[in-house]
Structure formats: C-alpha cells, structure tokens
Amino acid sequence: MLKYQEIALKIEKKIHFENLEQGSRLPSLGELITQYQVSKSTIVKSLAVLENRGIIFQVQGSGIFVRKRKRKGYINFMENQGFTHDLEEFNLTSTILNLEIIYPNEEIMNNLNCSANEEVYWAKRIRYINGQTLCVEESYYKKEIVPYLNKEILNDSIFEYLQNALNINIGYSDKYLKVGKINTELAAQLQLPDKSPALFVEELFYLNTGEPFDFSKTIYNYEHSQFFLQGSNAKN
Amino acid sequence: MLKYQEIALKIEKKIHFENLEQGSRLPSLGELITQYQVSKSTIVKSLAVLENRGIIFQVQGSGIFVRKRKRKGYINFMENQGFTHDLEEFNLTSTILNLEIIYPNEEIMNNLNCSANEEVYWAKRIRYINGQTLCVEESYYKKEIVPYLNKEILNDSIFEYLQNALNINIGYSDKYLKVGKINTELAAQLQLPDKSPALFVEELFYLNTGEPFDFSKTIYNYEHSQFFLQGSNAKN
Numbered sequence: 001m002l003k004y005q006e007i008a009l010k011i012e013k014k015i016h017f018e019n020l021e022q023g024s025r026l027p028s029l030g031e032l033i034t035q036y037q038v039s040k041s042t043i044v045k046s047l048a049v050l051e052n053r054g055i056i057f058q059v060q061g062s063g064i065f066v067r068k069r070k071r072k073g074y075i076n077f078m079e080n081q082g083f084t085h086d087l088e089e090f091n092l093t094s095t096i097l098n099l100e101i102i103y104p105n106e107e108i109m110n111n112l113n114c115s116a117n118e119e120v121y122w123a124k125r126i127r128y129i130n131g132q133t134l135c136v137e138e139s140y141y142k143k144e145i146v147p148y149l150n151k152e153i154l155n156d157s158i159f160e161y162l163q164n165a166l167n168i169n170i171g172y173s174d175k176y177l178k179v180g181k182i183n184t185e186l187a188a189q190l191q192l193p194d195k196s197p198a199l200f201v202e203e204l205f206y207l208n209t210g211e212p213f214d215f216s217k218t219i220y221n222y223e224h225s226q227f228f229l230q231g232s233n234a235k236n
Numbered sequence: 237m238l239k240y241q242e243i244a245l246k247i248e249k250k251i252h253f254e255n256l257e258q259g260s261r262l263p264s265l266g267e268l269i270t271q272y273q274v275s276k277s278t279i280v281k282s283l284a285v286l287e288n289r290g291i292i293f294q295v296q297g298s299g300i301f302v303r304k305r306k307r308k309g310y311i312n313f314m315e316n317q318g319f320t321h322d323l324e325e326f327n328l329t330s331t332i333l334n335l336e337i338i339y340p341n342e343e344i345m346n347n348l349n350c351s352a353n354e355e356v357y358w359a360k361r362i363r364y365i366n367g368q369t370l371c372v373e374e375s376y377y378k379k380e381i382v383p384y385l386n387k388e389i390l391n392d393s394i395f396e397y398l399q400n401a402l403n404i405n406i407g408y409s410d411k412y413l414k415v416g417k418i419n420t421e422l423a424a425q426l427q428l429p430d431k432s433p434a435l436f437v438e439e440l441f442y443l444n445t446g447e448p449f450d451f452s453k454t455i456y457n458y459e460h461s462q463f464f465l466q467g468s469n470a471k472n
Contacts, residue, residue: 002296023446041280048284052468057407059444060238069410070347070440077413078467111306171293173467174305177313179415179435179458197433197458199415204306208295210259222415222433229465231314231409232288 004045007036011046012055015066022068026056029064053079054230069228075129077227091130096151097189098124101143108140111204111215119143123154126189129224133190137218145213171208177201182219190221197222240281243272247282248291251302258304262292265300289315290466305464311365313463327366332387334360337379344376347440347451355379359390362425365460372425373454381449407444413437418455426457433458 001009011026027035032043047064050056057067075090102122104114112120121141127134141149145168153161162168181195190198198219205214237245247262263271268279283300286292293303311326338358340350348356357377363370377385381404389397398404417431426434434455441450 041277044277044280045284048281048288052284052288054408054410057442057444057446059405059407065446067408067446071410071412074412078465169295171295172290172303174290174307175465175467176307176310176462177465178462179433179456181433197415197417199435206293208293210293210301210303220415226412226414229314229411229413231411 003038004042004049007038007042008046008049010036011050012053015055020066022066024066026064026066032064051232054232057232067230069230071228074226074228077229092127092134093131094125094127094155096123096125096154098122099149099151099154104140108215111202112140112142112212114142121146121149123149125154132224133221134224135218135220136186136189137216139214139216142213145207145211168213169208171206171210173203173205175201175203186219190219192221192223199225239274240278240285243274243278244282244285246272247286248289251291256302258302260302262300262302268300287468290468293468303466305466307464310462310464313465328363328370329367330361330363330391332359332361332390334358335385335387335390340376344451347438348376348378348448350378357382357385359385361390368460369426369457370460371454371456372422373452375450375452378449381443381447404449405444407442407446409439409441411437411439422455426455428457428459435461 011032014020015026026032029040029043029047032047033040036043047056047058051058054067054069056064058064072089100122101119103116104112104118104120108114108120109116114120121143122138123141124136124138126136146162146166149158159170163170178200179197180200182190182192182198184194186192186198187194187196190196192198199222201216201218201220203214203216203218204212205216206212247268250256251262262268265276265279265283268283269276272279283292283294287294290303290305292300294300308325336358337355339352340348340354340356344350344356345352350356357379358374359377360372360374362372382398382402385394395406399406414436415433416436418426418428418434420430422428422434423430423432426432428434435458437452437454437456439450439452439454440448441452442448
C-alpha cells in the first residue's frame, strides 16, 4: 500500500470509529500534515481519494468536512465487486456453480484482448445478500495473470488474493450497464419469474499497465438489489 | 474555476484534440509542473481529478498514461445529468412537460431537508437521445437557492446556469438506483409497453456547504439507454 493510500485509510477509519456526523469538520491541511508527518502532496492525494470515494468534501478556503449519505440499505455500486471493502453493512455470501479452465470464445477474446489458445479461468457464482439471491456472476480471468484459483479463494475476497498473494497491481475498471429481461435459466437461478426485469452489468478490470485481465458479467435480482453511487464535483 | 480544475481541463482537452491513444504516455509530474507553471500539489490534485474521471491512469514509478474505454455508444452515468460535459458523442434534446413553483410533499421535504412552507421549483422533462425517448426526469429545486428558472434555462445546461449565473457552488451528489417495472403513465411517456423494465434513479445534489438543493427522479427507457462508469483503484 502506498503512503497516500495508507493515510486515506487511517482518516477513513477514524471517521468510521469515531462515528463522525455529516458536516463534521476535520483538521486543516496543515494540521493533517503535522499529524501524519507526510508531505503536502501526499495529504492532497489522500484527500482526493477520500473525496472521490464520497467520504469527505472539501470547501476551498473553508475546510474539510465529513460526508455521509442519507439512506441506508443500499449497496455501494462502485465497491461491491472487485474493490471489496471492510466496513460493509450487509451479509454477503456465495455459491460457486462452476470453476474451470477454458479457452475463450469471441466475446471473451474481445474483452480480454487475448487469442483463442490463451487459457482463461471461468468462475460462475450465485451471490446472496442477507440470505436472498443478489446476482449471478460469471468472471473470466486470464490464466497468464492469475495462474491459480480455487473455490476457497473465490469464497473469500478474490481481489485481496490477487493483490496480496499474487502481487497483482490492479489499475482500474470499466463498468457497462443496461436493463433488460432475464431468460428462463437466469430466472431459475435468481428465483424470479421468467422475463423479470434485471440490471445487467459487464465489468473489465485492468492491471496498472493498462492490460485487461478480468472480464465479469453480473445479472442482479431487481427485488433484492438497490445501489448508491457518490459523485464529486471535483470530477469537473 | 479553481487552478487545479483549469489545469485538469487543459490536459483533458489536449488528450481529446490530439486524439491520444489508450496507453499513451503523458509528460512526467516534473515536466507538467514546468509546463503549466504551478505547484506540485496543484498538479497532484489535477491528476487525481483526471484519474477519478477515468481519463488517465498513473503508475507509481513509471508514469502517467492516457486511459480510453473500449466501447462506444454508452452514456457516461456519472456525468449525464448535473455535471454536463462538452465532449459528448450524443445528440441530447428534451421536451418540458411542466415547470412551476410548488410546496413540497413529504418525500421532497425528506430529501431536500426542508419544511412544508418552503417553495420549490418542480420541473418535469422527457429527454431524448438521438431523437428517441431516453428518460422522464422530475427535478425539485429549493427556491431559496435557485430563485429563478425558466424553460429556456431548462433547455440549456441548467447546471452551467446555476454555477455561472447564480454563482452556486455545487459540492457533490448522491445517486440511488434500482430496477423495476413502469406504470401506464410512464409507459406512455417513454413509448414502451406497460410494465416494461426500467432503471429508476434518484439523485440528490448538494451545495459545497453540505446543504441539499436539488432532488431528481429519473426513469430510463431500457431500450435506449446503456451506461458506462469508470472505476479507479486510487479509490482504495
């Protein structure tokens, strides 16, 4: 973990464990520099991370404040898959339907930027939220990058394994989403009537070199999934 | 516009107009400091903005690179409403169904944190993408913060008006989303069969003081809407 990530995590944990309210003022930039004994640009980067994750907001010339969302019971849309998080309020479990090494079809080749004879791990899971079906998820991992996977790892946090055990540097991800109707197979897996509405999400995870290594397709049960997303004007 | 936002915009425009490819290397941090004649912490902040908007990725010890997504024809989910953007690939138009000043009901009061006798602008629009129905959108603006609105402003970029004409400092937004089925009224407005699937999005926009001032409810036509979202590991 890099220094700015470490400091960001420390500030986040402090906000969480001290249960600071929406709008609470944090120490100033100068005070944070003294407190954490790091450079100004490290603190600036830590604060940018926290601002973009919706944990703080910064007002130029006025201060740094705690940001809390109004509604509970929503899943963090940006952090519910790969970038798993410690402080979740839900009980998430899963059943593995499939885990094997395959050769990719056209769709997987296009997304993972690989050739037909490059081996790929194919993992298929049903995930549950508080005991109810949340989604069906199929993931394809380039075996060249992820040489070993088993069911135990899949049941834990796979991204923790990739980052900590395999030392894979995950760079970023692209999500694509649309709404549609589910087919009979998905309906059975999600325990819903045929042709029910659903959110279809495809996601590509990249190494920090820009190479895609994980392509995932997830279909959510519309009755048990609602999400939140936090935007920051710092994006502008 | 603050200095770091200005520099971020300059770098983004450069990438756009020079049509730089995925993975193209940008000048180093030191070179950018010299080129734009700003401090290290300003450049660090500009780069954090660009990284979180999915325009660049940074590899510690290696460099700063252009990031491009693989798929075209998807709408930017984080930037399609309030935080409008110059370089869009779609033709977005709208029809205003309603614009009037009302007193808020329970739902609006809860979301905007206001009382029953505080006036609110209520705007209802159908938005079109390339001539087809994209969504039905209802927005509620606190009149105390947005004292004047008309149809012309609504047809333009309302957020540009808020920021530039009214000098409103937009801080951040929370989005809440779920999938469901549309009723007969929405079906007529979206030109879809009754009970079609749809994405339901509620969004709260806050001033940079943390006060909510705009509550919006948007229902998307599932046949004409597909979205992308870009994640960054810098979020971790």
